[in-house]
Amino acid sequence: MLTRKNQKNGEELSILGFGCMRFPTKTGSIDEPRAIAMIRDSIEKGVNYFDTAYIYHAGRSESLLGQALSGGYRERVRIATKLPPFMVRKIEDARKIFEKQLSRLKTDYIDYYLLHMLTDKPSFDRLAGLGVLKWLEELKEKGTVKNIGFSFHGGKADFESILKAYPWDFCQIQYNYMDENNQATRDGLRLAASMGIPVIVMEPLRGGKLVTHLPQEVKKAFNDYDKDRSPAEWAFRWIWNHPEVNVVLSGMSDEAQVADNIRMASDAVPNSLSKEELAVFENVKKVMHEKTKIPCTACGYCLPCPAGVDIPACFSHYNDKYLTKDRSVRIRYFQSLGALAAKPAYASRCMNCGKCESHCPQSIAIRSQLKVVSREMEGILYRPIVGIARKFMRIK
Structure with missing residues (x-):
């Protein structure tokens, strides 16, 4: 497992992070024995960054991760979790949520704590006005929170505004070969790196769409160059090719994904893709942009729908x-x-x-x-x- 150094605190973070949003399920709930075994197996093989959130798996993700990290595993990893802004109307709300998160995760500190899914500068300003940033700074002084960051799902201008509005310890953005010019964009990624702010990447496969929803023209373009490299491997290697990226999160939902992703993360170094490989991506992006009608990543934040629409x-x-x-x-x-x-x-x-x-x-x-x-x-x-x-x- 390769690592990349957090330029803010010197920590070596595994380039593959375990996203805890898509655990295996059984009869509608997390398949706990399988999920725990997958988490522990990934730790044994070098994964040391785990990303969860208060709302993932209807609140069960944090608890499951807490269970999995008992018995000595907690000390070997970094936990990232998130404060849901839409649930915070006053600072007391944030405090209650945070205490519940510590309880769920069975820990007394959070390594990487994020303001979840900021979409624009006003959303940041509202939280700052409630005293959330001041409160987080107090937690950081006590060692209860080690690093303060945010995850982002808005436009480039707002990303840059938020990035410059606070001395962040890290940030998290959606980035993949289809979103190079969407949301934070490559320019945003480079800006964060130039400011010394570590970047965690989410949605590397667009919720699996860059694996399961590929046109035949795209599959052929990949296979013609290398028939042994899967679409998932193409997508991950494209992101890891960027030296500005610290960690790529993968919402792994079965054992095969864990094994394959760890294999890929053993030799994916920056600036290693050839001109010919990059040309394959340009062809693929052209085809995909022409055919994708709705840029949904199946994150599920729009649910539940009051009318029951999936x-x-x-x-x-x-x-x-x-x-x-x-x-x-x-x-x-x-x-x-x-x-x-x-x-x-x-x-x-x-x-x-x-x-x-x-x-x-x-x-x-x-x-x-x-x-x-x-x-x-x-x-x-x-x-x-x-x-x-x-x-x-x-x-x-």
Whole structure:
């Protein structure tokens, strides 16, 4: 496992970080024995950075990580977790959340603490006005928080404004070969590095889309150059090629992913991709940008929907229609979104409330896009036919 030095504090951080947002599940809950075994196995093989959050897995992620790190593992790793700004109306809210996080994680300090999912400068200003930064500085003086940072899901200008507004210990951005010019952008990455601020990268695979939703043209471009290198490996190596990146987070959900990612992280050094390999990426990006309709990463921040719509799944099937040209995509849409289930989750159930849009890191106009999905994936006969079928099958 390769490491890169945190330029602020000198710590050697594994270039692969374990993202605790997509643990394996069983019957709707975290498969705890498997997840704990995966975490401990990754530590034994060199992973020392674990990223979780108060809201991941409906609050269970932090507790699971706390369990996994008992028995001497805690001292071998760095824990990163996050304060959810939308739950903080006064400083007392932040204090209560933080105390609960320490309890869940079974620890008395947090190595890397982030303001979660800042989207613009006003969101930072609001927290600063509540005294959150002053409170975090007090925790840092006591050693209860070691490093203060933020995760970001907005535009380039706001990222740069937030970066310059406070002496951050680190930051976390979405970055991959499809988002080189989105959100913080490559310029933002380089600015952070020039300011001596370590950068943690999230969404390296765009929620798996850069593996599972690739057009045939893209698969061919990768395979023509190296048939033994997977799309995931191409994506990770592209990010690790950037010397400005300290850690790349991967939300690993099975043992094979852990093993493969650790293998890749054993030799991915900066500036190692050839001109020919970089040219492959340029070709791939051109194809992907032409075919991807909705830039959803399936992060799930838009959920739960009051009307029960599975927003990420709706967008995923819609994108598949154009990315993969799979003729069965409408059948899968019908099946997986529960047209005949007790609680259907298809796009046309949207009530247009807009609650989802305020939480979307990608700033997607979700309501209008759901109308597009409904029109193209369902059509005017979808709901009447589903209604008849549900009545025939006596589904309420």
